[in-house]
Amino acid sequence: PAALAQRLRAALALVGTRFRRRIGRMALFTAPTYLAMYALHQVGVFDTLRDLAAGGAAGGLGMGILPVQAAGVVIFSAAAEFSSGVAAAAALLDAGSLDTAQTALALVLGTIVATPIRALRHQLPSHTGIFTPRLGLVLLVQSQLFRVASLAAVTVAWWLAAH
Numbered sequence: 142p143a144a145l146a147q148r149l150r151a152a153l154a155l156v157g158t159r160f161r162r163r164i165g166r167m168a169l170f171t172a173p174t175y176l177a178m179y180a181l182h183q184v185g186v187f188d189t190l191r192d193l194a195a196g197g198a199a200g201g202l203g204m205g206i207l208p209v210q211a212a213g214v215v216i217f218s219a220a221a222e223f224s225s226g227v228a229a230a231a232a233l234l235d236a237g238s239l240d241t242a243q244t245a246l247a248l249v250l251g252t253i254v255a256t257p258i259r260a261l262r263h264q265l266p267s268h269t270g271i272f273t274p275r276l277g278l279v280l281l282v283q284s285q286l287f288r289v290a291s292l293a294a295v296t297v298a299w300w301l302a303a304h
Contacts, residue, residue, distance in 0.1 A: 167270035170277075182262065211239055211247035218251020226251045242303050249296050257285045 214233065218226025230248055233239045239247065260281060268277030 163271075170269045170274055208239065208243065211243055211250075214239075214244065214247035215251040215254065218248060218255055242300070246296065246300060249292065253289055253292055253296075257289065260285050 211233075214226050214230045217229040226248055230239070230244045234241065234244045265277065265281055268281050271277065272280060
């Protein structure tokens with residue numbers, strides 16, 4: 142029992158030391174990263190990126206897959222919020238401008254465009270605080286690339302199977 146108590150105290154001391162080191166590093170990198178993200182948001186960098194991404198996705202819709210009305214759904218999903226894209230999609234679906242498959246595809250495209258930008262703004266500060274800044278950025282980029290690639294692959298497979 143004495144040896145167990147001693148090992149427990151040593152383990153708790155080690156956890157405390159590592160926690161203090163980790164929390165210090167988190168404060169050192171997370172706070173400035175959050176401030177930088179806030180400053181970039183205030184000067185409109187993320188709005189510009191979002192508009193560029195939405196415009197690129199909307200411009201790529203002219204391949205005969207989706208009608209031009211679907212561009213509005215993609216732009217609203219990317220530029221505003223997913224619920225705005227859903228509202229635009231519901232209106233176009235109700236009006237008969239888009240069928241169900243086209244509506245779903247437009248919403249997925251809006252999600253593909255918008256989520257990496259949101260991840261950069263919201264997840265980068267915590268990733269750089271928990272991990273080293275370089276590793277945090279690498280993990281964020283890799284997770285978003287994998288997410289977009291897997292979502293695109295499943296969407297293409299679904300679209301081909303549906304048509």
